[in-house]
Amino acid sequence: NAGVTQTPKFQVLKTGQSMTLQCAQDMNHEYMSWYRQDPGMGLRLIHYSVGAGITDQGEVPNGYNVSRSTTEDFPLRLLSAAPSQTSVYFCASRAGWPEYGYTFGSGTRLTVV
């Protein structure tokens, strides 16, 4: 049981490049979310999904796209990378009820130069 798997672990991009951060979970969780974590700040929600085919914006969605074609996968796409997107990105998932805690991936450290 792998939990939540994120790839890559590290990435350096040039300004204007695009890329996709991968997230996969094998727990059949309905809810999946993407967060970014910046120094001195709490994790901020980028996008989330309540099930396959359903996504919605979080607190800081600009510059990011998501899709949820399967229950297992929830990729995050950076359309045109900017230095302000330098951050650590975490994918998380949980079962249906809010009482269940989120399981977090180990993160992707992204640097945009």
Place this chain on the structure above:
Amino acid sequence: KNQVEQSPQSLIILEGKNCTLQCNYTVSPFSNLRWYKQDTGRGPVSLTIMTFSENTKSNGRYTATLDADTKQSSLHITASQLSDSASYICVVNAGNMLTFGGGTRLMVKP
């Protein structure tokens, strides 16, 4: 605006000592509050969950308290170990939306 404030921002203690981390929140509607431990380079891992009706909950050497009237929670770590060195994040659940505190970075020194 929903907010979660944690204090202190960082803390250094000697191995074997106790410490208490604080969390104040203004989140509505309140569903539950969780404390997460985040080791360096890893994702957060849940330590304990507090619902509205719970005042105290323990998980080994970790004890969380919740005062729903004053909207405060604390995480007490007893007999600290070097492996307790991590960031501790308070997360309040309002319906399906989470509000994260900025975390307390704890360093336990031998």
